[in-house]
Amino acid sequence: MFTEMDFTGTYLPQGLFVCFEGGEGSGKSTQSRLLAERLESLGHVVRLTFEPGDTRVGAELRRIVLSPETGQLSDRTEVLLYAADKAEHVDTVVVPALERGEVVITDRYVDTTLAYQGAGRGLAIGEVEEVARWATGDLRPHLTVVLDVDPRDGLGRFEGRDRIEAESLDFHQRARQSVLDLAAADPDHYLVLDARADRDELAARILERVTPLLARATAAAEARG
Numbered sequence: 307m308f309t310e311m312d313f314t315g316t317y318l319p320q321g322l323f324v325c326f327e328g329g330e331g332s333g334k335s336t337q338s339r340l341l342a343e344r345l346e347s348l349g350h351v352v353r354l355t356f357e358p359g360d361t362r363v364g365a366e367l368r369r370i371v372l373s374p375e376t377g378q379l380s381d382r383t384e385v386l387l388y389a390a391d392k393a394e395h396v397d398t399v400v401v402p403a404l405e406r407g408e409v410v411i412t413d414r415y416v417d418t419t420l421a422y423q424g425a426g427r428g429l430a431i432g433e434v435e436e437v438a439r440w441a442t443g444d445l446r447p448h449l450t451v452v453l454d455v456d457p458r459d460g461l462g463r464f465e466g467r468d469r470i471e472a473e474s475l476d477f478h479q480r481a482r483q484s485v486l487d488l489a490a491a492d493p494d495h496y497l498v499l500d501a502r503a504d505r506d507e508l509a510a511r512i513l514e515r516v517t518p519l520l521a522r523a524t525a526a527a528e529a530r531g
Contacts, residue, residue, distance in 0.1 A: 315446040319530075321404035322523045323445070324516060325415040328453035329482050330471050331460030332501040333508070337453060338413050340509045341516065345409055350520070353403040356413035358391040361398055367391045372468040381427040385434055388419050389441035396442045407527050409520070416442060417450060417488055422470060425484035426477045448519050451512055452489050455501040457482060 317323075324341070326334040335356075342354040359368030370376055371387050379387075392415070403410045416438045424434040457478035461471065489496035497515045499508055 314444070316444050317446055317448055318401070318404045319526050320523075321407050322409045322516075322519055323400065323404055323447045323449075324409065324411045324519075325417070325447035325450045326411070326413050326453065327415070327417045327421075327450055327485055328501060329455050329457050329460045329478060331463035332453040332455040333505070334413050334453055336505065337451070337508055337512060338411050340505075341512055342409075342411050344509070344513055345516075345520075351406070351408040353399070353408050353410045355395070355399055355410065357395055357415060357418070358388060361391075361394045363394045364391045372470060374467075374469055374472065376469060381423065381429055384427070385419065385423045385429065385437055388423060389437050392416065392419070392438065393441040396445055400445065401443075407523075409523075412447075415447060415450070417485055420488065421481040421484035422477075425480040426473065428480075431484075446495065448495065448523075449515060450489070450496050451515075452485055452496060452498045453501040453508070454482070454486065454498055459502070 326338045328334050338354060338356075342352045345352050357364070358371060359365045367387050367390055371379070371384060371391075395412075400410050400412065416435075419438045420431060420435055423429060424431040457475055461467075461475070461478065486498065489498045497512065499511060501508075
């Protein structure tokens with residue numbers, strides 16, 4: 307058995323790391339793209355990415371964990387596959403971009419694993435978190451934007467569903483509550499928004515929260531010379 311640890315988190319001083327979390331059909335991909343486009347128009351270098359699958363190794367892992375053809379997996383196997391994707395993603399995509407001073411925007415990160423493989427699958431959150439934090443070096447986003455949506459609404463936007471989307475409504479309800487609990491415990495690093503709001507209104511509120519973080523990142527870069 308794992309011993310539960312008190313994770314303090316690592317926030318890199320270089321660049322800006324923004325994560326989008328939320329249930330299926332919440333509009334994460336749309337809002338992450340809109341934020342990237344807006345920041346690029348302001349002159350920032352942006353690396354728009356996602357989990358699982360935005361590395362060569364990750365693409366294979368994504369196929370395994372999401373394809374209905376995979377069938378039933380051990381819950382612990384699923385956790386370890388997602389952890390492997392995260393380790394490769396952080397080491398080869400996220401950290402190098404941050405160290406170059408770029409803005410990294412990711413569609414899903416550690417909170418998804420805690421919510422889906424932890425709360426959703428009914429595994430011990432502390433054990434799942436230790437695996438996920440170890441895989442990512444406990445690297446935390448400077449800001450996590452949670453686009454909250456009732457699973458009954460979000461899942462209704464899909465016709466074909468992957469392995470995770472096809473899980474029960476109770477599974478998705480547990481995952482939703484888990485993300486909201488994470489956000490409530492750390493309001494300085496989270497922004498929770500109602501995903502039903504107007505797309506442009508959401509984009510404006512996200513940019514408003516990100517702007518001072520960009521100023522901090524710029525000031526830190528200037529101080530380092």
